[in-house]
Amino acid sequence: MTEYDLPVVERHPYLWGNVDTPGHLPDAAGDAMSALGAVPPGPAVDPANARLPQTSLPAEVTAALTAALGAEHVDSGRSARVRRTRGFSTPDLLKLRSGDATDAPDAVLFPGSHDDVVRVLEICTEHRVAVVPFSGGTSVVGGLAPVRAGFAGVVALDLRRLDRLVGVDEISRTAVLETGLRGVAAERLLAERGYTLGHFPQSYEMATVGGYAAARSAGQSSAGYGRFDEMVVGLTVATPRGTLTLGTAPKSAAGPDLRQLVLGSEGAFGVITSVTVRVRPRPAARVFEGWKFGSFAEGAAALRALVQDGVRPTVLRLSDEAETAVNLADPDAAAGGSGSGGCLVIAGYEGDAEEVEATRAAAAERLLAHGGQNQGAEPGEKWREGRFRGPYLRDPLFDAGALVETLETATFWSNIESLKTAVSEAVQGALNAQDCANLVMCHISHVYETGASLYFTVVTRQLDDPVAQWAKAKEAANAAIRAHGATISHHHGVGTDHRETLALELGPIGIDMIKAVKSSVDPAGVLNPGILIG
């Protein structure tokens, strides 16, 4: 099975992805859990018994929404509401596992068109009802639990009916995609026409095109295909004031690029209902390889040399010693260190056969020159096969009493090493202070000429209040990121978790720019209140 033929599955309230293909911890994981002192916390509360908020929508709101969408597209049932309670961060999942669904929306709406969305926003503006766009529901930064205080209610907008590939312009190599399309569904529709977006975030099985756009997603193939915000050339946005349409050319000097203002707005400025994106022919050939480096610094220097020399594999990532040892590159396979130490680089090449070979040769020359040792195709193919399996491991880890979470940032190359050290030490310090032995792993998975991302995976034992436990580690990480002048998120977004750090990163003038735009398009403030900005 490749990334082009995964099924579209229903979202579970707290289990990742396709529940028919759950993650399994390797046998050796038991020892590792014991070493961390993890104790299984008992089973999760059945979602059917979760505590829901007592609120409900005013009858006149329900009537107006029902009149607009049809009764079958307004669901106030417990199951629908619990399924749209928060996102997939570790705190989100732990809360739901503990039976806390108090952030559930009052109703779930299923608009069938852009005009439906515009009408819903009119109604919600008139009645001061908060609106959270909720399709894939994969936010890991608290982007799906808007402020309730001051509003007559909260509705979740599930865009799943906006699922069309509206058209492909084969000359311009663009496609118009509705934003309720899951990533897998979009790729399947494009594949039928011979194209691919090339956008494969780890959340690929669950995330939607709208989420990609609203939260500035970056996929595992970003070295070759770019970030999602680099693929978007046009947007249609439903706002409380009506329709905003952007994108008249690939690039323009007609004022500020408002596309880049809507991308990353996380539902605060409007609901993106379709995007026009650059597509590419489905690759005819691909090769994934592993390379081993003696240290993270050497590996980083090699990646930097590639991207600064203009040699762009499709996938390029570097695991540090800890991550290499745990072999997260193949999380469903046998655990434990590779035994040989060092830092693993995965380099993947896609395109026509000639292009793959040319890029591979140019990359190999530089990887060798920087001290890399070719590990052949096996580690590359193992990584490729397991590329979407990482999140599946979190569920059995929770069951085993582990706390596992990720966080990420980006900075310029000259700052990479010190940022990595600072964030690692901050997280370790916060967990050690709680007497929690821990493992902090890191990789680079997105590279640019001037810098790169850093992605951390943290594993420790769960305390009695694991949400509070993690909050201390996360706060320390945020402070370290800010102190080192890096960005609070490379591709996860802001949500509520990064809101305060964003305010420091952009400063009061920058934040006020965002607030001014929001006030302009959403005078009643009903769009995802409390997300992105306070």
Place this chain on the structure above:
Amino acid sequence: MTEYDLPVVERHPYLWGNVDTPGHLPDAAGDAMSALGAVPPGPAVDPANARLPQTSLPAEVTAALTAALGAEHVDSGRSARVRRTRGFSTPDLLKLRSGDATDAPDAVLFPGSHDDVVRVLEICTEHRVAVVPFSGGTSVVGGLAPVRAGFAGVVALDLRRLDRLVGVDEISRTAVLETGLRGVAAERLLAERGYTLGHFPQSYEMATVGGYAAARSAGQSSAGYGRFDEMVVGLTVATPRGTLTLGTAPKSAAGPDLRQLVLGSEGAFGVITSVTVRVRPRPAARVFEGWKFGSFAEGAAALRALVQDGVRPTVLRLSDEAETAVNLADPDAAAGGSGSGGCLVIAGYEGDAEEVEATRAAAAERLLAHGGQNQGAEPGEKWREGRFRGPYLRDPLFDAGALVETLETATFWSNIESLKTAVSEAVQGALNAQDCANLVMCHISHVYETGASLYFTVVTRQLDDPVAQWAKAKEAANAAIRAHGATISHHHGVGTDHRETLALELGPIGIDMIKAVKSSVDPAGVLNPGILIG
């Protein structure tokens, strides 16, 4: 002489560039002018005799500015004011040639630091004085003549003292440039360190780094080096509310990308005082070649194949039949058609020798496959040598009674042919209706996977009121661009000339977003009023 060792020269009120290297019309141009019916209009008015506005700054404002900057950095003299009267569009130059300097600022300020600029903006906000950033003064869209009504005066901010290369980060391949640096000066400073921006707009000899950023410049080498807005990773902006600093990583998901909001803001949101830009090693090798295609459509298909296949020459441009015939590629050399018809492509390759050869071979394969005939290095080298000479020809053309102006747009590939036809016909129609025989030439000079720019050069005879004459042609062009869904500017910007069309392009919600940001950072509305938005 290469682009790396051109001098920094003083801006003349209405003559382009280095007045020691004026443009000369080729002998054959006389016949062409006669054919168009051009009659020399008599000599331009000496700038020393131009009509200046009667206004002056209130004494308290002058006192405050003098206290802030020093008397030697506040110049209310006639010469300084006339030199900062409007930009370099044809209407701008014709007005000044006729002796009309009524848009002159009341004073010219020379701040020496970012803090000086912040202080000036405070003073101007307090006293409601309009501020126009004016360094290169090369706007061709009316971006340098702000609204005067309702303000106590107008000051031009000449940033020439902000001329430092603040630093180079050799690991991250970034440089911090102050924005008063002329393009030529920035390249010279970077060259001393072994680097280049690779940004060479036709205005290169006069434009500044600040103008590049504020107006979303794209240079002739954009195929290889990208647009200026793609080079910027950080910005420092002086606003009436203080300092805004943006750019913590190459890319981020920490909310909307506010860098892309400031880029293209044309002085309406603040004064960009420094930028952090991606730099590259100075190329060791370069080759420029010419290719001939049977038609514009064939040439465009070839360019599209290159960029969609990921083959990126440094320079890639296609002249249509008319432009090829007039041989604008070498404007100072013998005029007249090449005799062989067709459409000329210039493909330039820069980098290390191996890279140049590899890209050249990959490009040649595709250019041949699309029907191109290799013309060898001569046309390429001629284009390269004359690459900044185009604007020099406008001055003698004015003297000869010709009206010459350019305009540009961009669209997606599938729309290129119909847009080119529509704009050409619109301009020709508007001039023919005024009984003005004309020549409309076009080229593609910036290519993207999904589309390209179109750049038009128009030559006709001057009527008695050439400003009104051109306005009709320009209005028709703007309408055609809008009707075909293209952008009103690929790289010239908005200024006042494109303001109304921008409002149609972005729609009321988009324009209100811009206005909201402006109100937030510039509550008194003193920053370049009337530019970008009304």
